Amino acid sequence: MIDKPTGEQTEHKAILEKSLHFPDGLPGLPDLENFVVVELREDGAFQQLQSLDNIDVSMIVCVPWLFFPDYAPVLSDLEQAELELEKAEDAVLFVPVTIDPDSRQISLNLLGPFVVNATTRKGRQLVLTGTSYTTRTPIELPPIETPGS
Amino acid sequence: MLVLTRRPGESIIVGEDIVITVIEIKGGQVRIGIDAPREVDVYREEIYEQVKQENLSAIANAEQVRKAVQES
Numbered sequence: 001m002i003d004k005p006t007g008e009q010t011e012h013k014a015i016l017e018k019s020l021h022f023p024d025g026l027p028g029l030p031d032l033e034n035f036v037v038v039e040l041r042e043d044g045a046f047q048q049l050q051s052l053d054n055i056d057v058s059m060i061v062c063v064p065w066l067f068f069p070d071y072a073p074v075l076s077d078l079e080q081a082e083l084e085l086e087k088a089e090d091a092v093l094f095v096p097v098t099i100d101p102d103s104r105q106i107s108l109n110l111l112g113p114f115v116v117n118a119t120t121r122k123g124r125q126l127v128l129t130g131t132s133y134t135t136r137t138p139i140e141l142p143p144i145e146t147p148g149s
Numbered sequence: 150m151l152v153l154t155r156r157p158g159e160s161i162i163v164g165e166d167i168v169i170t171v172i173e174i175k176g177g178q179v180r181i182g183i184d185a186p187r188e189v190d191v192y193r194e195e196i197y198e199q200v201k202q203e204n205l206s207a208i209a210n211a212e213q214v215r216k217a218v219q220e221s
Contacts, residue, residue: 048211096204097218111196125204129196
C-alpha cells in the first residue's frame with residue numbers, strides 16, 4: 001500500500017536527492033565530506049548546508065547572484081579537472097552566509113564559494129586567489145517572495 | 150621550524166615532488182615559485198585562514214542566520 005506522502009516525507013526525499021560529496025572536506029573541517037542541501041524559504045533564496053557526518057554541523061548558504069549579479073569566481077584548471085567540470089552550466093555555486101552576533105548584519109563569504117558538479121554531485125569549497133572579494137560582504141535580506149505573489 | 154637561507158634562483162625541495170624557488174627579492178617582498186603536483190592545494194596562508202575562520206563562524210551562528218533569513 002502506498003500512502004499519500006506527508007510533507008515530512010516529501011522534504012526528506014528532496015534532501016536525499018540533493019546529497020553532495022566533498023572529497024576534501026572543508027577548510028577547517030577536513031572530516032566533513034557529505035552534505036545535503038535543505039531549502040529554507042519558499043522563494044529558494046537561502047538553503048541550509050547540513051553535514052551528514054556530524055548532524056550538529058550546518059551552515060546557511062545562498063546563491064550569490066541574487067545579491068551580486070556580476071559575481072564571477074574563477075576556477076583554476078586543477079579545480080575544474082578535480083570536479084570534472086566540462087561546461088560552466090554543470091556547475092552549481094553557492095556561498096556561506098554569516099551574521100555578526102552584535103550588529104546582526106548578514107554577510108556573504110564571496111572569497112570561499114562552494115562549487116558542485118550538478119551531474120556527479122561532487123563539490124569543493126574554493127579559496128579564491130587574486131580577487132578583491134571578501135569573506136564578509138554585507139547584504140540586505142530580501143522579503144520572502146511567495147510563488148504567484 | 151626548519152630555517153634555511155636561500156638566494157634568488159635557489160630552491161628548496163619538500164618531499165618527492167614539491168619545489169619552492171625564490172624568484173626575486175625586492176622592496177621587502179619575496180616572490181616565490183611553487184612547483185607541486187596538481188592534487189596539492191597551495192594557498193596564501195592568511196586567505197586560507199580567513200575562509201576557515203568564516204566557516205567556523207558560519208557554523209557557530211547557523212541557527213541565528215537561519216532565523217534571520219526565515220523571518221525577513
